[in-house]
Amino acid sequence: MGYKVFLLNYGCSVNRAEGEVIAGLLTNQGFTIVDNEAEADLVLINTCGVKTPTESKILHKLSTISNDKKVIVTGCLPKIIGVDGIMKVRNVEAVLGPAAGEEVVKAVQEVLEGRRYVNLRDERFSNLLPCIREKPVIGKIVISQGCTGACSYCATRFARGKLRSYSIDEIVSAIRKHIEEGAREIWLSSQDNSVYGLDIGSNIVELLENVDRINGIFLVRVGMMNPIGILRNLDTLVGVFKKKRFFKFIHIPLQSGSNKVLRDMNRGYSVEDFIKIVSKLRSGIPKISIETDIIVGYPTEEDHDFEETLRIVREVKPDFLNISKFYPRPNTPASKLQKLPTEVVSMRSRTLSKVGMDIKEEMNRAWIGWEGVALVDETGTIPGSFIARNIYYKPIVLKQPVKIGSFVYVRIVSSKPNFLIGEVLEEDLDSGRVMDLLEDA
Incomplete structure (x- = not known):
């Protein structure tokens, strides 16, 4: 052609x-x-x-x-x-x-x-279709389309529609296909992984238990899960995340530390729910990496609401913090509200960014001296460097030549707010050694 x-x-x-x-x-x-x-x-x-x-x-x-x-x-x-x-x-x-x-x-x-x-009809492509991976070692699999929410600021639900989950059999087959093609890291993604299966009589825990039974040397990153869905399966979810197959990493958007603002956003959970989830996860998996999202400048967010957000972020100390300024999206209830002054939103964003950066610096410093297995999954921005991820999904910069897709044994020697710096102690670990090391993670 x-x-x-x-x-x-x-x-x-x-x-x-x-x-x-x-x-x-x-x-x-x-x-x-x-x-x-x-x-x-x-x-x-x-x-x-x-x-x-x-x-x-x-x-x-x-x-x-x-x-x-x-x-x-x-x-x-x-x-x-x-x-x-x-x-x-x-x-x-x-x-x-x-x-x-x-x-x-x-x-x-x-x-x-x-x-x-x-x-513009609602579609749902098959995960078994041919694909060309952006990063050969990472296989991305969509486990569902759409969501069950009605957040007041979100327009994505107009694009993606109601929840439509893929079958466990199709997802498992897609993972096997990626592994056979050389992937070593699997991402399970959707608009909200926590509600997976509600439309087909299943749930996220059942899916992950089936994924855990797949043979092969690979690790799984479970994508974003909203608090309201996590609460349905919290105890069993902690148990699944303990399994060596899964990165000890979870992305739970908070969006605001104010219960009033969360109600205005129609998020369906409270700040206390979020704290309960994080506490339960850290109780079962002490080093688990927590990622969260915050929207600053929602139209009904007052100064004391923002102060509550700062307080909660300082209390929870997320490893990764994504900050978005509020922007009205077409046809959403929030788009009809009076926007806050731009300078107020910008100031809040800067303030929260500084708090988040300080927390990341503190959290990453605690990793200095850690030794363990890591998967090399991409090249670094500095020529000759590589990025590896340990079982807690921490990005580790390696300046020694290593093979992408290989498992290495590393020691963390220093840290920056956004990444760790490691040295390779053992290269290209064999599968048996990898599984032994992950057993103790």
Whole structure:
């Protein structure tokens, strides 16, 4: 066929997984995926619509693409701002929603034959479709589409729809496929992993227990889980996370330390619920890494609400803290509220960022002297360096030459707020040694 496609992916790990499937499908159909726009016949943008700054970045990119290129837009953004919202920036050749899978191939073929194509129906691609992994050692698997929530600020639910879980059999088969192809790290992703299976008579614990029974040397990162869903399975979830197959890492968004603001956000849980979850996890797995998200500047957030957020963050001491300024998203209840002054939101963001950085620095210092097994999963930004992850998903910078996809035995010699620095004591551990070391993690 000979056509060349430049694929741009934005957004979360679900979007990245869908982008990998798009690349795999197009390659299987004879298209060539290129890494720059200039040599492409067609530009395909896989979009995200969670935040206004991301939307602005995507639309700016769309406006700068050369007029001699055919353009297809897919992902969440078209379902959030509409086809017209895309077309007013550029008169693109095709528009698709998220999780389009094989529909993308049809759209590309239609466009290259001179026809326009629009399809915003809810889709759910198969995890068993061909894919080209961005990082060969990491296999990304989507365990469900959509969610059960109705958060007042969120537009993603308009794009992804109601919860639609994949079967355990399909997920297990997809993991086996990735492992056979050389993956050593598996990401289980969705809009909210905690509610997996509610629509099919299952739950996240049942899924993880089945994943744990898969043969092979690999580790599993369980993606974001909302507190309201975790509470349903808290005791059994702690037990599953203790198993050596799983990274001792959990991403639980708090969003605000004020119960009033959480009610206004329609989050469905309290600050006390969040603290209960973290306490239970740390009681069972003392070193578990906690990641959380905070939205600063929600329209009803007053000074004392923000002070509560600061207090809770200082109390919980998350290992990873993601801070987002509030931006109104189309057709959400929160978009109808009066925004806080920009300078207030910016000041709160800076204040919380400083607190978060201090906590990360403190938490990472405590790892100096630790020894254990780590999986090398990517190259570092410094030439000749590599990034490995220990069982607690801590990023460890290694300056010695090591093989990506190998397990190494390391010692942490120093730390920075965002990463640890290690030295390799043993390279390329064999499978038996890896499992013995993980047993004691």
